[in-house]
Structures are given as structure tokens and as C-alpha cells.
Amino acid sequence: MKSSLAFHKVIVGLLVIYLIIPLVGTFLFSMAGKWDHTILPESYTVKWYIELFQDERFYRALQHTLFLIVVTVGLSVVIMLPTIFIITVYFGKWEKWLQAASMLPYGIPPIVGAVGLIKVYSDGPIQIAGTPWILVGAYFITILPFMYQGIRNSLRTVNAIQLVDAAELLGATKFQAFRTVVFPNIISGILVSTLLSVALLFSEFAFANLLVGGRFETIQIYLADKLNKSGHLTSAIVITYYSIILLLTGTVLKLTFRKENAPSLLKG
Amino acid sequence: MSYVTIDQVTKGYNHQVVLENISLTLKKGEFATLLGQSGCGKSTLLRSIAGLEDVNEGSIFIDGKDITHLSPRNREVGMVFQSYALFPNMTVFENIAYGLKMKKAKDIKSRVTRMIELVDLIGKEQSYPHQLSGGQQQRVALSRALVMEPKVLLLDEPLSALDAKIRKNLQKELKRIQKELDITTIFVTHDQEEAMTMSDRIFVMNKGKIVQSGSPTEIYTSPVNTFVAKFIGNYNVLSIDVFRKLVQSTEIDGNEVAIRPEVLQLVAAGENHLDLQANWDIKGTIKDVSMTGNVLRYEVETEESAFLVDDLHHQGKMLEQGAQVHILVPKKECIMLAN
Structure with a gap:
């Protein structure tokens, strides 16, 4: 019994090391002064961070990225949540179509998608090629699979159909049933999808570069640009945006699971 | 109302x-x-x-x-x-x-x-x-x-x-x-x-x-x-032809006969005082016995068909597998089904 527990611990330990080494390496490199032929850096410095935090372009890029993420993810939740709820609960037979549609982004490589999008949106009624709005559209599609799977799975886990039935029999309208019974029980699921989407969009490069490029510089484009100049500085950028994501995730999770007894998908 | x-x-x-x-x-x-x-x-x-x-x-x-x-x-x-x-x-x-x-x-x-x-x-x-x-x-x-x-x-x-x-x-x-x-x-x-x-x-x-x-x-x-x-109750259901052969009687009508397992009575072969006025007698062999706690359930094989017989579980009264028995079928407990 004990030895098998130790075995599990070793496996988990190895996995953690495997995941964490690149991060630690990046962090060390971002703090390194001279680092040529030793295991750990010979000297440490924070000058890369100072340089980064003094660069106005960095703040603007970060701002752009956050703007895109908030608008896209917000839009996605507002549109997809009711859509998936209504289809799952009331129009079960259409679900396979929604599922197929939400899986489409996997089938189209970003390069192909981007070229197509530029063609469609550079003339005609909607001319948004080169503006951030085309990115919002593209990102909406990119995160569709995560939003769809996450929300649908939460709805299934809480058995939303039956909860709605029960609430309606107790005198609730369809909307009341959704607001008071379904939504509070799937909020943690929505949150997980949202966080996944945020993390994904933070590191999205292909669409940003092809569709908008330098006209609306996101953090990834800024990063790619700096990559040619200094490895230390790019490491500092990577560490900074990881920290931002971590902070964001931590805050949201903490806010949501504050109530000790509140049921959640994470607690099972 | x-x-x-x-x-x-x-x-x-x-x-x-x-x-x-x-x-x-x-x-x-x-x-x-x-x-x-x-x-x-x-x-x-x-x-x-x-x-x-x-x-x-x-x-x-x-x-x-x-x-x-x-x-x-x-x-x-x-x-x-x-x-x-x-x-x-x-x-x-x-x-x-x-x-x-x-x-x-x-x-x-x-x-x-x-x-x-x-x-x-x-x-x-x-x-x-x-x-x-x-x-x-x-x-x-x-x-x-x-x-x-x-x-x-x-x-x-x-x-x-x-x-x-x-x-x-x-x-x-x-x-x-x-x-x-x-x-x-x-x-x-x-x-x-x-x-x-x-x-x-x-x-x-x-x-x-x-x-x-x-x-x-x-x-x-x-x-x-x-x-x-x-x-509803594990009834023994037999077609009328099979039942007539088993009891050697033609005084019954209908399509099928249904008999509850608990109204049947098992008597070991060799016992003599059987009430043949109120019962029909069918000879058979015990094929299987199972015990559900308070009830003994026998599966008895006859020439034409197998019967389920339920008996209350009394100490020492259990019949062995392979034993030759009479199944006593109370006449008034036989339910004739039309379809």
C-alpha cells in the first residue's frame, strides 16, 4: 500500500518537474546577466524587466490583448450560453449540428482561415480586414470548441433538463428556472471554459499576425518582434504574461469558490 | 365523481x-x-x-x-x-x-x-x-x-x-x-x-x-x-393442450391455464392419501431447489412442462433435487385465460 503511494508520488513529481523546468529556465534566463557555461547563471540582473516595464509598446500591446480577450470571451459567453442551453434542453435533436459547427475550427488551419477571412472582409458590405474587429470574429470561432464543450458538459453534469423540469413544475418560468437553478450550478463550468479561452487567446499568434499585424500590436506580436533582439527580454515578457494569467486565474477562482459549502465542478 | x-x-x-x-x-x-x-x-x-x-x-x-x-x-x-x-x-x-x-x-x-x-x-x-x-x-x-x-x-x-x-x-x-x-x-x-x-x-x-x-x-x-x-406473480402459464394432457381431463376450457406457484403442493412419491377430489395430480421430478429466505422455490419437471412451486421454508421439510414427487394442483385455483 505504502510503496504504491510512493510510486504515484514519484510519477506526479516527475510530471511536475517536466512541466515546471521550462518555466524555471525561462525565469532564470530573464533574470540572468552572464550565463554561458554553467548550470545556473553566473550573475543576476533585473535590467530586462526594467527595460520591459519602461517600454510603452509593451503596455499598449498588453492593453490590446486584454481588450481583444475581454470583448471576445464576453461576447462568446453572452451568445453561446443561452444558445447551448436552449439547444440542450429544448431542441436535443439539433445538438449534433451545433456540435459539428463548434468543431469546425479544428478542421481549418489558421493560415487558410486567415487568407479566407482577409479575402471576404476586405471588400463587400463588411470591411473590417486589418481592424481589431476581424480578430474578435476570428477569436470567437477559435474558442468556440472550448466554450461549447465546457458549457455543454456542465449542463449534462448537473442534469439541467431535469432541473428545469423540476423548477417549472414548482411554478418557475423557463427564464426563472435558468437563472435560479441552472446558472448557479454551471457557473464553475463556464469559468473553466472562460479561463481556458483566455489562456489560449493570450498566446494566439497566427491570426493576430496575419489579419492585423503591426496595426494593432498584441502581446504575441510584440514578443515575436522582440525575439529577434534579445532572448533575455523575450523571457522577461513570457514570465510577465504568465504571471498575469496566473494572477487572473487565481483571483477568479478565489472569488468563485469563496463559499465553503458551495457546490462546484472542481470539488466534484 | x-x-x-x-x-x-x-x-x-x-x-x-x-x-x-x-x-x-x-x-x-x-x-x-x-x-x-x-x-x-x-x-x-x-x-x-x-x-x-x-x-x-x-x-x-x-x-x-x-x-x-x-x-x-x-x-x-x-x-x-x-x-x-x-x-x-x-x-x-x-x-x-x-x-x-x-x-x-x-x-x-x-x-x-x-x-x-x-x-x-x-x-x-x-x-x-x-x-x-x-x-x-x-x-x-x-x-x-x-x-x-x-x-x-x-x-x-x-x-x-x-x-x-x-x-x-x-x-x-x-x-x-x-x-x-x-x-x-x-x-x-x-x-x-x-x-x-x-x-x-x-x-x-x-x-x-x-x-x-x-x-x-x-x-x-x-x-x-x-x-x-x-x-405480476411468476405464474405457471400452460397452453390448454399441454394442461389437458398432464391432468388427463377434458373438463376445462379456455386458451391457457395460469397457476400461482404458491398454491401448488408437493408430495413425495409413495405417499398415499392424496385429495384427488379437489386437486389434480401431476407426477414430476425436482430439477432444482432455490431458497430465497422464507420461501423455497422448486423447479419441477413433468412430462410436458416445467412448474415453479413455492413453499414456505419449514425446518427439515425440504425436498431433494432429483426426488420423484406429485404436484397437487387445486382445481379452483386454476385460472383460465382467454388469450
């Missing part, structure tokens, strides 16, 4: 008939059971009464009011689901109070408290559903429906997820509460024993139709056809 009337209700999905011309009436305060195998349409009928399924044809009346096309929230029916469907984000108190809140009722607190007392959940008001046992969750579900004082209470296999002992207790308690509140109840189950112990009236369903209705005793002692006979 009937309180619940279901009049020629028919329902189908994509050319498949689920409910075929169902009609039934219930008196106020009656405890009725829809009994049948899974897929016989009993749950669909219950959901149609609740308004969770539309019917294609026919009408449903409760207390003289046509509710066929009303939405579930306006039907004044309460329902308890097989998986309880408690709201996981709410405490026991909030779950029970939910319907009253939606109705903006007065004195919510006292009504919920009274209900909690009725189902014996005092002390659990602030617990969440996941902190309760299955039996307790079921009580919450029941009181959540009852607190609304519905005209009809619908129970969709509410006990089938519980283990045997809790189940027996809850059966009794459910019956007590139902009597105390005098609430018209429709109970769905596939368990004939449960149906027998709880119901005033049983409706046996098969393939979307009601095949027989009556009191538990009527259903058990006079099944109308082979399906009911086999479903």
Missing part, C-alpha cells in the same frame, strides 16, 4: 406509438400505481400528466379542469423524480421553499418548517443535497413537491435508487404521508411487490396500453392475460 380523468390519450414519436388510447379515472385521495416493464409508456404517461410531454390526442382533466394544454407551472401537480432533481446550489430549506418563493406565497417559513417536520428532516434544514443520504434526499424531493399542496402528486420510480431496507421504510412512510394529507397520488414503478403493498389501485401497462386495472388483490388473483399473469 372522478378527480383525475385521462381520456383517450395517444402519443407517439416518429411513427412509434408510446401511448395508445389511454383512458383512466381516479377518485380523490386515491393511491394509483402505473405498473409495467421499462419502455411500456408508464413514465411517458406520468410526464404527460405533468405537462413535461405533449400528447398527440386525447385530454387530461384534474378536478374538472382541462389541463391538456397548460404549461407545467399552471397544472398544480407535484412531481418527484427518480433521481430526485434537487437543486444542488440550495440548502434543504431553500429547496423546499423554492416553489413557494416562485409563487410569492406568504408564511413561507412556517409552511416549510411544517413540511420538514412531516418528513422527519429536522436538523437538516441548512444542509446541501450532496451532504444527505439517498433516503434523505428523497424526503426533500417529496416535501418540495408536497409543500405546494398540489392537487395530484406524481411519483416517477422514486424509490428505485435506494437500497432494500430504506426502500421498505420509505414505502411505509410515503403511504402514511399520502393518507395523512389525503392527496391523490400516481406512482410509477416496475416492481410489482412495491405496487402491491402501496396501491389502492394498480394499472398494469404493456406496450403503451393499460392491460388491466383493479385492486392489488384483483390483479394478483385474477390476471386477465398471460402478460399480467407472468409479470
